[in-house]
Amino acid sequence: MKHPTISFASATALVTGAGSGIGRATAHALAAKGASVLCTDIDEAAAEKTAAECAEQSSSGSEARHRAYRLDVAVPAEVDRVAATVDRDYGALTILVNNAGVGMTGSFSDMTAEEWTFIRSINLDGVVNCCAAFSPPMLAAQRGHVVIVSSGLGFTPTDHESAYGATKAAVLHLSQCLRADWASRGVGVTAICPGFINTPIAQNTRFTGGREDAKARQQMVKGFSRAHPPEKVGAAIVAAITTNRAMVPVGFESVLAWYAHRLTPLAFQQLLARVTGRR
Numbered sequence: 083m084k085h086p087t088i089s090f091a092s093a094t095a096l097v098t099g100a101g102s103g104i105g106r107a108t109a110h111a112l113a114a115k116g117a118s119v120l121c122t123d124i125d126e127a128a129a130e131k132t133a134a135e136c137a138e139q140s141s142s143g144s145e146a147r148h149r150a151y152r153l154d155v156a157v158p159a160e161v162d163r164v165a166a167t168v169d170r171d172y173g174a175l176t177i178l179v180n181n182a183g184v185g186m187t188g189s190f191s192d193m194t195a196e197e198w199t200f201i202r203s204i205n206l207d208g209v210v211n212c213c214a215a216f217s218p219p220m221l222a223a224q225r226g227h228v229v230i231v232s233s234g235l236g237f238t239p240t241d242h243e244s245a246y247g248a249t250k251a252a253v254l255h256l257s258q259c260l261r262a263d264w265a266s267r268g269v270g271v272t273a274i275c276p277g278f279i280n281t282p283i284a285q286n287t288r289f290t291g292g293r294e295d296a297k298a299r300q301q302m303v304k305g306f307s308r309a310h311p312p313e314k315v316g317a318a319i320v321a322a323i324t325t326n327r328a329m330v331p332v333g334f335e336s337v338l339a340w341y342a343h344r345l346t347p348l349a350f351q352q353l354l355a356r357v358t359g360r361r
């Protein structure tokens with residue numbers, strides 16, 4: 083089945099993690115295209131602020147078209163509740179953007195079972211929960227597009243991002259499987275793989291084993307402050323939905339990493355992982 087063209091002017095889009103960073107920028111980009119944007123975040127006040135901003139810049143100017151919901155993607159019952167509310171009030175989504183995520187850095191050897199559960203429950207299980215809850219009406223309607231925000235680290239091994247990289251690699255693979263599964267049912271799927279983006283993730287990243295490293299934190303925050311603006315990712319997401327792209331690396335470093343992953347020997351990639359991860 084040919085993937086139906088997405089009309090943003092009549093679209094209803096839901097964005098997870100819309101309270102800041104890439105989620106907020108994506109919500110703005112979709113609203114600017116005329117979509118009705120449902121902003122969700124574990125921080126309800128932040129989601130409400132983004133929804134209000136969408137209303138201000140929306141091409142229609144209709145505040146009623148944008149709403150905010152508190153949503154913890156790691157809790158299936160909460161996701162199901164919001165999905166039922168959205169289906170009742172809006173019908174099938176046209177666009178689902180799985181963006182909510184958290185960062186973690188440090189040696190795998192220092193990571194606790196609780197820390198692994200934490201990052202997996204949001205970065206991987208959260209995507210699964212949302213796809214499972216919001217996709218049935220989309221598939222029944224035989225139209226729509228699902229975006230999964232992965233990362234350049236999903237195909238770039240490093241010695242200190244094993245947990246984060248593993249969850250991002252998992253959702254990248256999941257996106258490819260869902261794309262194949264849903265292609266004949268009118269729903270497109272895209273993985274977005276950003277490189278370094280100026281978002282709050284650096285301030286909020288956990289260090290494994292609770293081994294907070296003030297110097298490493300300072301360097302990380304400084305580095306991310308000079309990175310690509312989140313609007314670059316928002317624009318890439320809108321473009322990917324329009325053209326039904328399977329995977330889009332965002333930022334020159336992510337593009338280079340993708341080609342390095344595809345074209346260089348594994349031994350070189352392992353050497354790079356050891357060198358780039360040194361502190």
